[in-house]
Amino acid sequence: MLAVKKLTKKFSAPSGDVQALSDISLKVESGQFVSIIGKSGSGKSTLLSMLGALDIPTSGSIEVDGVDLAKLSSKQQTSYRAKTIGFVFQQYNLIPNLSALENVMLALEFGGHKSAGRREEAARLLKQVGLDDQQIQRKPARLSGGQQQRVAIARAIANNPALILADEPTGNLDSETGQKIFDLLHKLSRSQNTTIIAVTHDLDIAGKTDKTFTLKDGKITTK
Amino acid sequence: MNVVSRGIKNATRSPLRNGAIVLMLAISIGLVLSMLVARSSVRTKINDVMASAGTKVTINAAGINGFAGGGNPLTAANVTTIKDTAHVSSITSTLTDQLGTSDTNLVSSIDLGSFGARQNRFFDSGSTTITPSDGSAPSGDTTTRPEIKPRISVTGTTNPNSSSVNGGSLTISSGKTIDATGSDLVALVGKNLATKNNLSTGSTFTAYGKTITVSGIYSTGNTFTDNGVIMPLATLQSLTSQPGAVTSIAATIDSSANVDSTVAALKKSLGDSVDVTSDAAQAETSVSALQGIASLSLAGVIGAAIAATTIILLAMVIVVRERRREIGVLKAIGGSNLKVVGQFVVESLTITITAAIVGLALGILVSGPMTNALADSSSSRPSSATTTMMRPGAGGGFGRGFSQLRTNFSNITASLTPQIFLSAVGITLGVAILGSLLPAWLIARVRPAEVLRTE
Known part of the structure; x- marks a missing residue:
């Protein structure tokens, strides 16, 4: 499903080029729950950006279902981000002036979902991740961290993506809530055959995923 | 959303x-x-x-400026020449005069004041001797002279509503306007003059030894003009024994593009006896x-x-x-x-x-x-x-x-x-x-x- 071949990413900095990723190659099958661990600055988030078509590699390739992301046009990249992948961020990154329901409706709109029935579909997704009728009407500031992350997950799965990219999804949550969020992602992976790639510091959580890659200084050291 | x-x-x-x-x-x-x-x-x-002003040309008898200056008025021949000049579409002829105490029974509504005294110091009229100490003579003028009374302007015109006659703001407050093309002994009287002399529509007054009937009372918002009398041009020409004479003509040119050439043509045909000016410059x-x-x-x-x-x-x-x-x-x-x-x-x-x-x-x-x-x-x-x-x-x-x-x-x-x-x-x-x-x-x-x- 996902094949990364000899992926390299360099950033220009005043002090010279910085090698964020170096010769990364990995494969992930459909429906797998994969974790990527590593210290800060090891290149985890950069790798996730590459997989999400938010950034382009310096060299190498990323193929999702046989499509090379580097060869996509800007418009195709936008469509890929809207329909093929879902993002879950450590900081949740919900739109603050929209309610939980409207945040999910926004993803449905970007995914090309017809406006009729968008509200009902968003409500269904939010209930699926464990929010009640009152909570889905609230703006992010009036939700707890765990509830906000559930909204972010509902937003990520809104368009039935083949791949969910989660950047430290439990990083801002207490261990109990973090475990619940992990369980929710794990359940989605199993029930909807969605591939999930999660960056995490939590070795306990990483230990429960199907596969774990360890990054160090931009290179994969263990698989 | x-x-x-x-x-x-x-x-x-x-x-x-x-x-x-x-x-x-x-x-x-x-x-x-x-x-x-x-x-x-x-x-x-x-x-x-x-x-409105861009096509107006004013022709004045040379040397005459209102009631000042000197020289001869325009003649009937001059008027005909102007009328017949190419591009002149219409004209309003005006003859101005002043009514002194010996000409009329009307009393001016304007006080003489020091300004009037100075303007009139060259004239010799009235019967009461005044001295400079009464304040009506210019400062420093010690000449003893007879009492002076402000005169009343009288305008004969072919169009009382012309701006050349009244500044363009004449309104008839009572009565009716005059037939300016006729020669009847009728007049429009300024409201200040009418008030001063208790005149109303139908009243009469004397001027140049004739009895004139008030056809209407007019107002212009100008104190000087509202102290005046307007009558048909032919009437004033007859009363003043100046047949065919006019002091000023306002001509309307058919197009603003023809103003300059018409002014030149008028100057050429009328010679130095008249001053021809275009209102366009003044309007500018x-x-x-x-x-x-x-x-x-x-x-x-x-x-x-x-x-x-x-x-x-x-x-x-x-x-x-x-x-x-x-x-x-x-x-x-x-x-x-x-x-x-x-x-x-x-x-x-x-x-x-x-x-x-x-x-x-x-x-x-x-x-x-x-x-x-x-x-x-x-x-x-x-x-x-x-x-x-x-x-x-x-x-x-x-x-x-x-x-x-x-x-x-x-x-x-x-x-x-x-x-x-x-x-x-x-x-x-x-x-x-x-x-x-x-x-x-x-x-x-x-x-x-x-x-x-x-x-």
């Missing part, structure tokens, strides 16, 4: 700040509308003045201050539009900078540049349209007073005050036409036409579009990976 509804919702995101932006924009847009109204009103006035001078207001108004429109554009531009740039992360997230979850930019443009438009509604309402309210204030401030400038400020009773034959500038300013009517309103709306839309261009460009440049990595 869609791009439009999100953009509108975002416009209410910071009520206090956006309220302040709306207020500032509204003031600018209101100013744009007010300045457009002022400019349009003044331009209309300029066009009116130029259209008269409206020069109005041109200044029009230019000032245009500068106001441009300045206010630039201010409005700057306000919305800076406001939206600040908004975009504040929401860089949000823009990055929108793009990361699949928002296209078009949709994300569109959302911010709608937000900008919402703020601008709200400001436009307030500003245009404000502009409608203040455009009239602002136009008047501009006209007042310009008419009170020293350069024009010298021609507009006249004491009651002074001027008259010398000042005819000088009141035109005052009339120009006082008659400016601020009117908001649909075209002006649409122009203001168009400028507002332009402001919104220009104010959104830079923010849109900034949004398009936001790279989600960079934003999410660095913030």
